[in-house]
Amino acid sequence: MKLKYTFICLVLIVAATGCKKLLDRPPLTNVPDETAWSSEDNVRLYANKFYTGYFVGYGTQFSAEAGAALLGFRFSDDVFLMGNQSNFSRSVPNSGIWGMGTLRSINIMLDRIKNRMKGVLSEEAYNHWTGIGRFFRAMEYADLVSDYGDVPYFGYVPLETNLPDLYKPRTPRSQVMDSVYEDLKFAMSNVRTADGDQQVNRYVVAAFASRIALAEGSWQKYYYKDAARSDKFFALAQDAAGLVINSGRFDIVTDFRSLFTSNSLSGNKDVILYRHYDAAAGITHAIATNNNLSESVAFGPTTDLIKSFICVDGQPYQNATVANADDFTLSNMIKSRDSRLEATFYDKPNVRNRASYWYINKFLPRAAAAIVDAGGSVPTEFTSNKNQTDYPVMRYAEVLLNWIEAKAEQGSATQADIEVSINKIRKRPLAPEATAKGVSQTAALNIDKLPDDPSRDPSVPALLWEIRRERRMEFVFEYSRYQDLRRWKKLEYMDTENKPDLLSGGWVNFPTELPDDLSKEANKTGQISVVPLAGGSPVVFNGSNGTAMKGFYRGTNTNGRLVFLNQTGVNPYLSPVGKTQMDDYKSRGYTLAQTEGWPAYQ
Template sequence: MKIKYSIFVAAALAISGLSSCEKFLDRPVLTKLNDDNAWETEENVRLYANKFYADFFVGFGRLNTVSEALLAGYTFSDDVLYQKTQSQFTRSVPVSQIWSYSNIRSINIMLDRVETRMSSKLTEEAFNHWMGIGRFFRGFRYFELVQTYGDVPYYSKPVDSDDTDELYKKRTPRNEVMDHVYDDLQFALENVRLTDGAQSVNRYVVAGFVSRIAMTEGSWQKYYYKNSERAKKFYELALRAGEMVIASGKYDIVTDYRSQFTSENLAGNKDMILYRQYDNALDVKHSILSIHNLTGNVTYGPTTDLLKSYICIDGKTWQNSDVENAKDFTVEEMMKSRDSRFEATFHMTPTAKNRASFLYITKFLPRPVEDLVASGKSPSIEFTGANNTTDAPVLRYAEVLLNWIETKAELATLGGVAVSQADIERSINKIRQRPLAAEAIAKGVKMTAPLLLGELPQDTDRDVQVTSLLWEIRRERRMEMTFEHSRLADLKRWSKLQYMDTKLNTDLLSGSWVNFLKEAPKDLKTGVSIVTLNGQIEVFNPTDPDSPTKMNGFYRDVENLDRLPFLNQANVNPYLSPVGRNQIAEYEAKGYVLDQTQGWPQN
């Protein structure tokens, strides 16, 4: 049983006490902190700030709330196939939709109170630390809003409920908002404490997230807005932040891949910059494993496109690899011929439990549980319902290394120093050299050869608009962070949503390779089809005695439908979300104008 009291647990329990200034300003409180007595000590500020942890660092979510959790919250990308109907981009302005500013208001209250009421009560170091924490969270939240909506109203101070000019003010241009974010993150990098206790946000946690935030904005500026000057500004911040984390020497790649996602206790794990702790004794649990424990049917799984992207263990693509059986896509052979992350991410055999692609995602499921269920037994109670207590990675060192090397490569295209082999060794090859699980070794899994700048893979499927080096860096990111937070966000920041067009990429409508006659004869029935390696579709015909032998290829449900058109459509912008018609009408009724998001119709 876990006994360590995590900051995430503390934050969850604290919400009932010092929940937010908006709430305790509304009424007098006899025994709880209120706005008149809360801003007296550093511990009170800490308690207030802790409540943001669960909002920003979701991990596996809480109980049955999984909408933004790892795996369950990230099933919309070119990595994921749904049975029959694909997930869709928004294609029309909704009736009601707009940004939430609840966190912004709470954070601005914190910053205002620390600045106006506590400057004489805190040491200069403590004052700057808590201002840095507040500005980090504010910058983080505005970054999230900007990624979704582009231009959004910017507020640096709390707004009174009767100040309609401020409440209904126009959207602030994206660049102006992100300049404020830049300043907030810079301040946090310079003032947040190097250490502030286990599982608390410190300067390295800030730096790790800044490497993500600033790299993302740099990409948007380079690829979407075509502004190289602003791209360089944010890339340089991302690079500086990544180097801060790497130079600290506090983190390393020392844990086999799957164990990072299936551990009951990530405390002290050097692969983790920040994680979310779960604890049965404190009733802080989740349900991610229960919806992916090999017992229940799931209707989404990996696309053929994702499976084909895994590099072979000789460091080459499957089309030109010298590894034995590199062109054999059966799951058993792919586990031997592909990068070890393939074996760590998927179940060892095809199964109809995954109705979309016949390949079950087990990246987040402990290996003993996988083996137990595969043997025909039921998982124990802690792997059913909302009883899961495995800890969740929130920010991994591997991501920071990938942010860092991608940022260096992008800066090189903007006049910066070229990426060296030493840079590759420090990042991609360090990740490739992580230990292998004993169970993986027993299956014949091997480490992948190092990436060499002088011998980059010649991928016949490479997007010709992307350099070979950036293509391989992006491939590494895809393999490393599958079903985590990044894939759709990556496609957007690279301005590559066309990768999700099923008309352009038919590999998005099929899943894993299945030799039905050998591996799943009981599942041969009407509705099953396969796609051969050359793209030919074979539909199972129960009246044809030769049909079973033809069912050897990438599984595809015959009722799978193309994604509806979302690119080059009038009044549709899949990169940014529209605000709702009701909200535009509400502004108008108050005598103000709410401009619609770029690319969407105003009325």
């Protein structure tokens, strides 16, 4: 049976405009599988359809993509919600399993290149496009493995009528990731170093390879306790990141907030790959809706996150020499903490952040924030789904931090390596608006004089602790915190029962900063409380104790998440498959094993 497969053809749009907006492409012509594989242009157009799936950015409009890319940051130890906290899965679902549709599309691409295009493509082009296909296959399997552990591996296009393929058992994670390893190595050696603006090139491949390899190295070390396999992937992470670093093409030259608030990241040396948005083409997003200082939001930064920001002298606040380091008033924090804090938050407590009172505006341009601050309305383009700022899909800073973490995990990090990575990032330029507020660059990290953080998890060496802190500040409210906790086997950091700082937010001095808010609440006592710096029971506003309302804000309706650790039949690190799918396998005479740590049925 001949398979029919169609894909998006953009030859007309490229020819007509000469402009490659390669992450967003309107559909034009559908080309059947029998005639599609006749030119390099066609295979390029086939590969283009994978971009929006793997390089999501802010998604589009109000799409679910945006939630997957960024707004998913709400589930971590960085963010808490008003009311009940989001919970981990605690039971096997009735239905749920991995999807193989994208993987099938990728394998079709690889199959057709191999079997139909050897006489069409030059050797260089053949290897390049094979590398592109293998890169996307590695990306897909890395995602599947991260979610489920063992998953069926297909290095070929299975027949739709072949039951042993349709009901293939789970392949051990180690075998799947060995194939991912080989796919990444091939792609890093064969994908072109340049192939047009916003097209995947060797440096894009290597940057994502550093992410994938670091993640797998960490999983193998901390979750599976396999030193040999962790070393293999940590070494790959270093090699991949080193390829990007040694290219000399990238640098840290942009102030932090501008990376997320620019309408054009083209040519920016901080950015390895970005997603472009264009209102004229109808390609917009909605990230600023949650950051525009005009919308009321019900999520905000945890006290735990706020306390983690390093002081400008390079020390945790408990040991810092900077003036008033233990004063958590936002205006003081802006001057005493790493510059990324000022770039991430509005500069005074704001009642529109109903969870934390610290309003996140990392994704709102400073000029727009200034308009709102002066009493004006937020510009229309930062409301609803009208946002058109570009998203840095892969940043050079991530490659640097992947590289230094992998080296530290293997005990090979030196001061010279720290200078190339962490200290390079700390020396990034400051925005003039930040400097005017008293913001300064953070002192360099010295590997021989590491901070002695009294809050450090004793199971984490001091250097790794500081590297992990750096990641937390650098990627705050982006995609990675929850994924980092999983790969470090540290979901305990999200346990609200043992970490009360996860249930309170920003420091607020209500009598001096928000006296009107206390007045409004005077007849609704028992809804506002604050937690002292020393911890302990919250102080609840009773209508007459306004002078005592100084501390980390906690709404009195804020509740912790359900216990999820050390529960029989609950594995928060990996996803279970559903009962329906297990029954379906069984009815056909096959066996679908349940994910490690979950029972077959509950």
